[in-house]
Amino acid sequence: LEGWNSYRDLEKFEQDCEVGEENEWHVAEIEIDHEVGFLTFKHRSIVKVLLAMFKTMSAVSGFAIEPEEWVVDGERRYSTPQNTDWMLMAWERVKKLGIVLAIILFSDQTNLSYNGRQSAHPFVMSMGNIPEWARWLEGGTELVGLLPNIPPDLKPEEKTRAFQQAADIFIEPLRRLSKLKGGGLEVEDSAGVCYRAFPLLYAYVTDHPESCKVTCTMACNSFRPCSICLAEKPRLAEVEDPIVLRTVRDQGRLYKQMESATTKKKLSALRTTYSTHFVKSLLWDWEFAKTIWGNTYLAVTPDIMHIIEQGFWLHAMKCLVKKLTPSERKILLERYKLLKAITPASLLRLPQAWVYFTTTANFSASEHRAMMQVLPLIIDLPERVHIRRAIVRIADWYKEFIRAEYHTDASLIRMETATVVMVKALVKAFPNQKSKWHIVKIHLLVHLPATIRARGLPQEYSSNTYEHSHKTTVKRPPVERTGRTSGTALSRSMCSMLWFASCLARLAVTRLTRPQ
Structure with missing residues (x-):
């Protein structure tokens, strides 16, 4: 674990602690x-x-311990997990025995250093x-372990x-404790009141490549690349086609067919x-996993940050940049600079214009979100009308449905x-880009209305919360003694910074002493 950069709070590492029962960290291995041979x-x-x-x-x-159906003027609203179909159905089956713990899991490969090593x-x-x-x-969010x-x-x-x-x-x-027969565990709240609780899988928040590992499905280039349904790759953009979901029963039967x-x-x-x-799959043996409402394949929810903000938005922007001619890019650059000059910095977090219209690979979700609000104002070139319409559609859709405080049955139909x-x-604006920007990420949006009705608002599934937590506040595993401590890594980081500063100083001196 040596090499966590300062952004990951290097000073919080427990330098002198060894793995063992005393600190509740354990070592496991798989073959x-x-x-x-083995991964530890x-x-x-x-x-x-x-x-x-x-x-x-x-x-x-x-x-919340009990669900609460949210009805205003006879209209049902969907917002938090407590007023969703999933929680209501789970509570009806568990309330005579105990309470429901809605488990949220998150996993994702992440870099610990800026160079990715x-x-x-x-x-x-x-x-x-x-x-x-x-x-x-x-x-509120805890690191359970580090996958190999x-x-x-x-x-x-x-x-x-x-x-x-x-x-x-x-x-x-x-999974074992989720069973109504022989499962459950005793939990104690902050006031000392004890409950019998049953942990059930409410959501597994991942990006698409990770969701394929969780569901044991194949990736974007396969015949059926969606981890939630059985849509064929050539039909992913045909979002009006009937949806056939993956279920625990069907996937279990398929596994038996493979065995035989x-x-x-x-x-x-x-x-x-x-x-x-x-x-x-780890999704199979949960209580209620084989029911329609408790289908654990639906628990593997689209990660809003990766799929929407850094997913098809990013790919759409790359396609847009490639489509623009140098003269069009120059026009947009001038309009963008003017708009940024008159826009308060507190309203939009906009990146440098010349960089954005050259490459969009290294910008954050918030910067892409800001650009989606700006681009409809500057793209009005007659020959790019389809692109402008697509971007306007994305911006309106995101504002109305993803950032909403709650949804109703009527708003979900509109969605x-x-x-x-x-x-x-989008398909009309970028007709030749289906293979370049992941069409499967666009297809995953089709499942969002049903996900909201069953399991709550999309904000519940943004990895912003979980990534921030494991970077800053969760308890990390101790560093094993290997002869080098985290102080060594910190000193290396300081040396790198000093070396970079010295390079800048030499460059400045060279320019100042250069003959005119």
Whole structure:
């Protein structure tokens, strides 16, 4: 774990602590079909983490134990997990035995250093019972463990199998406790009141590549690249087609068919036809997973930050930049500079214009969001009318539906219609770019209305909360003694900064002393 940069709070590392029972960190390993043989990783007891989280966060205002259906003037509203269909259905089945703990999981590969040489794979847990704002607090989101860094030369199916084996070590205790027969655990709130609780999988927040590992499905280039439904790749942009969801029952039957396949050819045909790896998924054995409302494949929710803000927006902007001629780019640059000059900095966080219209690879979600508000004002070139319409559709759709405080049945119907219109506008604006900007990310938007009705607002599924938490406030695993401490890494960072400063100083001196 050496090499966390200062942004990850390097000083918070427990330098002199060793892994063991005393600090509740454990070492586990899995066997893989690779020359390295085994992968080693660290984790905590997820049950102890859950007990501590319940006791700490139950004192927070807005912490909910029972669901509450939100109806105003006869109209039902969908907002927090407590007023969603999922929570109401789960509560009806559990209330005679105890309470429901709505488990939220998050995992994603992340860099620990700016050059990308150090990386980790955090596995984070929170609860839907905790209000969204409180998940930013210490104790509201906890690091359960660090999944192993899988060798890149491993086959895709073996990568998925390694991920499933490691993640299963983390969450198997929760799956076992989710069972109504013989499951459940005693939890104590901040006031000392005890409850019988059943942890159920409410949401697994991931970007699309990670969701493929969770669901054991294949990636964007497969025949059925969606991890939620069975849409075929050539039909992903046809958002009005009927949706056939992946379910635990169907995927379990498919796994049994793969087990009974008599030849490699038949096994390969099943893999290709359904774009599914021959691996058991961690989603299968949860209580209520085989019901329609509790289908755990729907719990793997689209991560709003990666899929929308840094997903198809980013790809649409790249396509836009490629389409513009040098003269068009110059016109837009001049208009952009004028607009930025008269726009208060507090309203829009806009990047440097010349950089944005050259490359859009290194900008944040907030910067892309700001550009989506600005571009309709500056793109009015007659031959680019389709692009302007598409961008206007995206901006209007995002403002009305994603940033809404709540949704109603009527607004969800409007959202379904608006999503169809927006996707068609995007496809028309960039007709030859389907393979370049991930069309599967646009397709995932089709599932959002049903996700909101069943499991709450999209803000619940933005990884902003979970990434921020594991970077700044969660308790990290201790550093093992290897002869070098985190102070060494810090001194290296300081040396790099001093070297960079000296380079700038030499450059400045060279320019000043250059003969005129």
